[in-house]
Amino acid sequence: MKSHTAYILVNTPHRYDIVNLTSKVEAEVKKSGIKEGLCLVNSMHITSSVFINDNERGLHKDFLEWVEKLAPYSKEGYDHNLTGEDNADAHLKRTIMGRETVIAVTKGGLDFGPWEQIFYGEFDGRRDKRILVKIIGE
Amino acid sequence: MKSHTAYILVNTPHRYDIVNLTSKVEAEVKKSGIKEGLCLVNSMHITSSVFINDNERGLHKDFLEWVEKLAPYSKEGYDHNLTGEDNADAHLKRTIMGRETVIAVTKGGLDFGPWEQIFYGEFDGRRDKRILVKIIGE
């Protein structure tokens, strides 16, 4: 069994943002030399997400507006923010969008349907964050 | 390390639907000959889900009504639908229900609790869709 580990650095200009990771993850699959296996991609932070969906800007705007409705930003009303933080909403938003994705590696590439792409969802940005890519297989 | 890849085809009669995948995934685990490992099951489409829950019709109806409340169908009000699509809600609904599940394979079978079963959640159906099953292990 082979394994390959990589860390992708991001620092988004906005507090809330969506970043396409697809080509960076594909590059790691190639570097790994693994032909058949599984590829885990996860945020290493608890106020951001990794998820698979469509590479369409309007939809990304819809996602950000939707999570704002389901888990609104507010300094007050969250016990977590009594610690001095103001990012309780980001912990909830990331929970809806997901921490991680696992992708099949087949014939040396990400085994994706026609529209699948990998995104990083940031809900408390403007600082350095890391995304982990781990591929195991043969 | 062994690996096994399969694609399950679905085409639901309704726009919104829930389909039981358990026996099909179990059959792939048997075909793989893998005794100890991990089994990934994911939708290859971005408007549908794979998730684990109870095989109970009333609950499935509850799931469909609940995601309709959290992410209602509407031609208007979603930027994604300005592209000519009307399925922005399906991208959001699938996000709540999840793209994928990873299941332990132990002693040659899916290592499930008493009520766990695998379902496909369709939110933009009436056309051909694919589900990926990837098993790795030994």
Add this chain to the structure above:
Amino acid sequence: MKSHTAYILVNTPHRYDIVNLTSKVEAEVKKSGIKEGLCLVNSMHITSSVFINDNERGLHKDFLEWVEKLAPYSKEGYDHNLTGEDNADAHLKRTIMGRETVIAVTKGGLDFGPWEQIFYGEFDGRRDKRILVKIIGE
């Protein structure tokens, strides 16, 4: 390829509860002797979750209040509860919080960011439940 399987038992005193699993999962990774691989942790029940987030009590209270808003407890209004159950809300709450997490194992340990910890989210407690830990790798 090596594999290691363990089952963690929980029985929470409250119907809704959050339990830290991190040290128990770390202990299983050590027992496995696996240095590079993937670690799956999932609830074996369909009314509870495994998720990764912050070890902060205020936030845990926020999580429980938030899922109550998105999927309120009610004997009525859910078809699932016509079967005699009263836990339809728990199936929905667990869907938001997630069934499972997959964690990279690197250099013999869980490859975590600075704040990542593993939690069990219980939404229908006060009875015996099981959590599965499966590690594969080398």
